[in-house]
Amino acid sequence: MITAVELGLIYAIMALGVYLTFRILDFPDLTVDGSFTTGAATASILIVNGTNPLVATVCAFFAGAAAGVITGLLHTKGNIDGLLAGILTMIGLYSINLRIMGKANVPLLGEDTLMSPLRANGWLGSWVSVALLLLLCLVAVAVIVWFLHTDVGMAMRSTGDNPEMIRSFGVSTDNQKILGLALSNGLVAFSGALIAQFQGYADIGMGIGIILIGLASVIVGQAIFSQRYIWLAAIAVVFGAVIYRLVIQFALGAGLEVNDMKLISAVLVVLALVLPQVGVFRKLAARIQITSRGTAKADAPEEEEKQNA
Amino acid sequence: MLEITNLNKTFFPGTVNERKALREIDLTLAEGDFVTVIGSNGAGKSTVLNMVAGKLYPDSGNVRIDGQDVTKLADFKRAKYLGRVFQDPMAGTAPSMTIEENLALALGRGKVRALALGVTNRKRELFVEELASLELGLEKRLKTKVGLLSGGQRQALSLLMATLTGPKILLLDEHTAALDPQRAALVTRLTREIVERHRLTTLMVTHNMEQALALGTRLIMMHDGQIILDLSQAEKEKMTVKGLLGEFEKIKGAQLDDRTMLQ
Ligand SMILES: Nc1ncnc2c1ncn2[C@@H]1O[C@H](COP(=O)(O)OP(=O)(O)O)[C@@H](O)[C@H]1O
Numbered sequence: 322m323i324t325a326v327e328l329g330l331i332y333a334i335m336a337l338g339v340y341l342t343f344r345i346l347d348f349p350d351l352t353v354d355g356s357f358t359t360g361a362a363t364a365s366i367l368i369v370n371g372t373n374p375l376v377a378t379v380c381a382f383f384a385g386a387a388a389g390v391i392t393g394l395l396h397t398k399g400n401i402d403g404l405l406a407g408i409l410t411m412i413g414l415y416s417i418n419l420r421i422m423g424k425a426n427v428p429l430l431g432e433d434t435l436m437s438p439l440r441a442n443g444w445l446g447s448w449v450s451v452a453l454l455l456l457l458c459l460v461a462v463a464v465i466v467w468f469l470h471t472d473v474g475m476a477m478r479s480t481g482d483n484p485e486m487i488r489s490f491g492v493s494t495d496n497q498k499i500l501g502l503a504l505s506n507g508l509v510a511f512s513g514a515l516i517a518q519f520q521g522y523a524d525i526g527m528g529i530g531i532i533l534i535g536l537a538s539v540i541v542g543q544a545i546f547s548q549r550y551i552w553l554a555a556i557a558v559v560f561g562a563v564i565y566r567l568v569i570q571f572a573l574g575a576g577l578e579v580n581d582m583k584l585i586s587a588v589l590v591v592l593a594l595v596l597p598q599v600g601v602f603r604k605l606a607a608r609i610q611i612t613s614r615g616t617a618k619a620d621a622p623e624e625e626e627k628q629n630a
Numbered sequence: 631m632l633e634i635t636n637l638n639k640t641f642f643p644g645t646v647n648e649r650k651a652l653r654e655i656d657l658t659l660a661e662g663d664f665v666t667v668i669g670s671n672g673a674g675k676s677t678v679l680n681m682v683a684g685k686l687y688p689d690s691g692n693v694r695i696d697g698q699d700v701t702k703l704a705d706f707k708r709a710k711y712l713g714r715v716f717q718d719p720m721a722g723t724a725p726s727m728t729i730e731e732n733l734a735l736a737l738g739r740g741k742v743r744a745l746a747l748g749v750t751n752r753k754r755e756l757f758v759e760e761l762a763s764l765e766l767g768l769e770k771r772l773k774t775k776v777g778l779l780s781g782g783q784r785q786a787l788s789l790l791m792a793t794l795t796g797p798k799i800l801l802l803d804e805h806t807a808a809l810d811p812q813r814a815a816l817v818t819r820l821t822r823e824i825v826e827r828h829r830l831t832t833l834m835v836t837h838n839m840e841q842a843l844a845l846g847t848r849l850i851m852m853h854d855g856q857i858i859l860d861l862s863q864a865e866k867e868k869m870t871v872k873g874l875l876g877e878f879e880k881i882k883g884a885q886l887d888d889r890t891m892l893q
């Protein structure tokens with residue numbers, strides 16, 4: 322139970338990255354399946370080679386950010402569809418991740434990681450580590466919320482909201498997308514680095530399906546929290562990630578196996594997407610979600626049309 | 631201020647769908663000129679504005695703003711000179727952001743956007759003052775999401791945002807066409823006031839001839855990718871809607887005659 326909450330809080334950082342692309346930039350980025358592993362691989366190999374684990378984890382962030390930049394460049398400069406650009410980077414990263422790790426699995430047993438102090442004090446699996454990880458998440462939320470209210474952060478939000486309009490105010494929407502993808506995948510890789518240190522190894526397959534976990538977290542959080550304010554939406558993502566983990570834990574407890582987890586993820590996302598369209602749930606969802614597009618009237622200019630030259 | 635020379639644009643050249651949208655357009659606006667543009671559907675009015683804004687690039691010809699050749703400059707790079715309001719009231723604002731955030735975005739035109747807080751109390755004071763000039767009560771709703779405003783309110787806000795930093799040129803493309811008559815009148819009044827207050831060099835497309843005659847210091851009429859009539863302020867003051875229609879028929883007829891003779 323507590324382990325599920327711990328995992329949820331670490332995955333929440335990844336989910337915040339997914340929130341940045343899917344919700345803020347309105348960009349369906351699939352790079353994350355690759356960049357999550359990139360983060361884990363980068364941090365693990367650095368740690369194994371004696372790098373300070375904090376430095377290694379920060380490096381993981383930048384490795385993920387670089388992956389995001391690639392997707393951004395493919396999409397904006399290469400005019401490749403967003404989904405495809407993400408898939409291309411994700412597939413390419415598989416080989417790169419193998420190159421980074423040198424093999425399919427890098428164990429971190431006995432290495433000095435960010436989790437070592439927790440482990441040494443017996444805090445892992447206790448509420449102390451939950452509190453510490455929650456603090457980490459709240460710091461991440463605070464930084465993201467602050468960023469989204471700066472001049473450049475607001476330009477990023479408007480890039481997702483109305484790109485034509487913000488271009489007319491001098492913002493390069495291409496650059497905003499690249500920056501957003503970099504930040505997003507940086508967070509995802511950071512989360513991957515922490516997961517590797519938490520579970521004690523990096524594995525080439527650990528990123529598969531990560532995008533679904535991120536999406537599930539964002540959607541579940543959105544279903545229970547108002548999206549009225551950015552800070553609320555961001556906290557909702559963190560809660561969504563934890564709830565997702567608890568649901569998985571519950572499913573495992575009910576007799577499903579670890580190998581069924583991907584299917585559970587997929588089913589959960591499908592449910593979260595479909596349920597709001599069904600009768601009772603729709604009413605509930607309508608109450609919870611505020612529609613961003615107003616109902617401004619666009620009257621047909623029939624009268625004036627007649628005066629046309 | 632704005633110099634358009636010998637602008638040509640053909641869509642889908644060499645195909646059955648070939649469409650000459652602009653034929654050798656020449657147009658010069660002096661500082662403070664407020665030009666209204668009328669013409670039939672498909673005359674090329676929007677295409678001219680899109681080329682000034684950098685949304686489309688001409689096949690040949692040049693666009694200069696304040697002496698600088700911007701013909702090949704990307705839209706967002708020349709945005710520091712240009713304010714734009716579109717026909718669609720949804721187009722000029724970011725719906726999921728608040729009124730004050732939208733205004734802050736507009737205030738950032740031509741500046742480097744970095745990590746300073748987007749909305750500050752000092753900016754808020756300015757926003758309140760500017761919004762009050764619209765007389766729509768929006769100054770009391772700074773934290774309202776723009777998506778919740780009516781079309782007329784959004785269009786008024788779009789106009790304010792487009793002109794907030796006093797751009798060198800203001801481009802308006804049928805910006806009152808999607809509004810009901812009452813709101814259209816409001817936005818028309820605001821347009822007149824704002825343009826006068828900032829002495830903005832303005833290019834305004836409208837399909838409403840009365841509006842075209844009532845506003846501005848000069849009127850041009852386009853047809854089939856050409857400017858077929860260019861009225862100075864004095865000429866415009868004497869002109870009527872009926873007179874404009876007469877001119878249009880006359881010139882169109884003459885053009886058709888030319889074409890037929892060429893065949
Ligand atoms: N992006 C485009 N692609 C193809 N054809 C276009 C495009 N924009 C305009 N046109 C064509 O160019 C001509 C002029 O259009 P436009 O400038 O929009 O006319 P209007 O005077 O009504 O604003 C029309 O025939 C239109 O179909």
Ligand SMILES: [Mg+2]
Pocket residue numbers: 675676677
């Ligand atoms: Mg038009």
